[in-house]
Amino acid sequence: MDEARHGLPVTVPSTALFTDQYELTMVQAALRAGTAQRRSVFEVFARRLPSGRRYGVVAGTGRVLDAVENFRFEPGLLAFLERSNVVDRPTLDWLADFRFRGNVRGYPEGEVYFPGSPVLTVEGSFAECVLLETVILSILNHDSAVAAAASRMSVAAAGRPLIEMGARRTHELAAVAAARAAYVGGFSSTSDLAAGFRYGIPTVGTSAHAFTLLHDSERDAFTAQVESLGTGTTLLVDTYDVTEAVRTAVEVAGPKLGAVRIDSGDLLVVAHRVRRQLDELGARDTRIVVTSDLDEYAIASLAAAPVDAYGVGTRLVTGSGHPTCSMVYKLVARAAGEDPRAPLVPVAKKSLGGKLSVGGEKWAARPLDEYGVAEAEVVGTGRIPEELARRRLGVELMRDGRAVARESLDAARERHVRARGLLPLSATQLSPGEPVLPTRYAGAAAA
């Protein structure tokens, strides 16, 4: 997409400073110790799902590929690192030439995940892999949290369109990523123009109370909006009295009025009343859009209401109670020495305080039962058993530092629906519960 190259307003020239300082100082120490080039395997996984959630949703993978490809230290960044005494001269020289040349495998975007799922595997030298920790986790933890909330809301909406409207409730650039993740999770459009610009997500808009209040009467405001935007527009009908507003709206726009938006009150009651009134006025095709602090539960509670679309803000972009995932980036294997042919040895932190860490590079598969329903998340090390290889989850994402699996957001969005559809039915219950699939460790990982 051409716009991405403009760098406006979302792309940033380099992602190399989205990095915690210790990554650079570890590189410095490893360069000096001669261990920086040891072949290493890092793995992204979550030890648990957010409390009560039945599945997680992988999102942000496409953004990770962009971030890793753009991870370069330009002169301005190097000057900052030098001036701040973050690292020494040999390290600065090494960073100046840096680009990631390793391999990345992982769950494709939109796939679901469970505790222990090897969501992303990064392989290369220790130094090149350790540098990517923060930026990879930032993206996956944020985007997957929003996508998981979006997925639950899209289940609750049962086919009715969902509009992402949360930009004002989160950081202005997080908002753009949130709109993207929401689309992967099942939303159909966004109010955020930057998300339309950067990712081609369909953008929509209605009107604010300010527009009505600006005018000398609600009728003036509706007239202004319809004359400029056409009868297909969406009129906001709850600035003063809803019944009065609906009557005025149909008088001004005629029965072909596109939609009305309700943003306050008991939406269930008001939606029924407005539908009845619209029908009586002959505006049978005028749709009803509801907004106002919706989450998946509120959406579900409106299932029987005559609502045509939901606009969701705060609760979506804050992950509906879980604004981040707890994915971590852990070294799971590294070469026994500096020789590039040295064998990989599995490594893991000693478990303390209940933190589960399983060493070794993992594969994962999700076998189906006789009814075609997923029965477990099987995670193993070593060679994947033949009967599981067909249900393997990871795909190649980058080879020698180049992305090999770019895809459209629609592909990720469709994958999510398919993956969720293979889970046991209880996956889509909104009530809190255990992960809908058990994670089973196979091979050496089971030890």
Add this chain to the structure above:
Amino acid sequence: MDEARHGLPVTVPSTALFTDQYELTMVQAALRAGTAQRRSVFEVFARRLPSGRRYGVVAGTGRVLDAVENFRFEPGLLAFLERSNVVDRPTLDWLADFRFRGNVRGYPEGEVYFPGSPVLTVEGSFAECVLLETVILSILNHDSAVAAAASRMSVAAAGRPLIEMGARRTHELAAVAAARAAYVGGFSSTSDLAAGFRYGIPTVGTSAHAFTLLHDSERDAFTAQVESLGTGTTLLVDTYDVTEAVRTAVEVAGPKLGAVRIDSGDLLVVAHRVRRQLDELGARDTRIVVTSDLDEYAIASLAAAPVDAYGVGTRLVTGSGHPTCSMVYKLVARAAGEDPRAPLVPVAKKSLGGKLSVGGEKWAARPLDEYGVAEAEVVGTGRIPEELARRRLGVELMRDGRAVARESLDAARERHVRARGLLPLSATQLSPGEPVLPTRYAGAAAA
């Protein structure tokens, strides 16, 4: 600061697309109706604090000034809007020339706020003010949420330094703003290099488990780190056995070892044990840094532990349970007609579903009682009474579209400590409660 001009990696060339589509279509409709130039006053306020919180913290004001000054529609953005049929030709022409030329007043950064506090007041034509809604709210809602959490944590830390380490738990650019807001709220440093680069916040780093696991032994890892980074470095001592690691650390670095970090286990117990061991080994000046899912409650529970610094991640950048504020941007007054000398009339949406909206441009003051303690947040319309004028809270931030109140982050950080210090003592209780000051409406606003 020179770095800000590089635009790397945080500054974006334009903030004009951090905008919800309806803002542009409202401008289009108002341009056509001839109402776009009506003088208008918009106000940012929160109807409530996050549940249980006793005060809010204004943060992001400095970023708002940057965002408003850079709010321009470059040709690439206009081409996108045209191609997507978001607005018509006259509106595109208007946008091409757009820059904000109005006035902004508000609470200075670091100030505390309460329900109804007029945190920011934006005055200009309807069209120029309505365009800024989303970007202003994004910044204030995000940054203030993080600053509020930071403030509570800094109270709990009672003078011990707090390190911001949350980049990996939030969107990569939200992380930079979060580090900034955390600094305003009382944190002293960050692990996020982008925040050091962009805002000059001191950056720090320790080491990760991966560094220890990379090496053939913990001793090799510690030796590599100390040889490269000096004895003042911070060694991570919980990869295998803490007691063993502390012994090795002091053997390798000597008693001048800077610090050890503990990232798991019962921090209270482990910190005591490590302190005793360090002292026995003669490393009396070696500090203890603790990390691992800390929040204000965990920090408070470590008050009696021999801890020298806290590293906080997830709970800080997600606002410790409240990742966003509920600030809104409402039209509160507008001219009675197109004449630039037309008087302003107060406007407000009809209250429905308990949403409080008070029309008219507000002032706010925080009078002190006889002991010098703040006694109320007084919010009024019309002329401010003389006895309150000395305790007025708002300041001029932009005049005719130009920022007039830029200041250092340190100034905001110091202001926050002062403002919090004037609140009743119960402000800093961590337990849930009511806002520590009542909001009183005065003048016409009380009607």
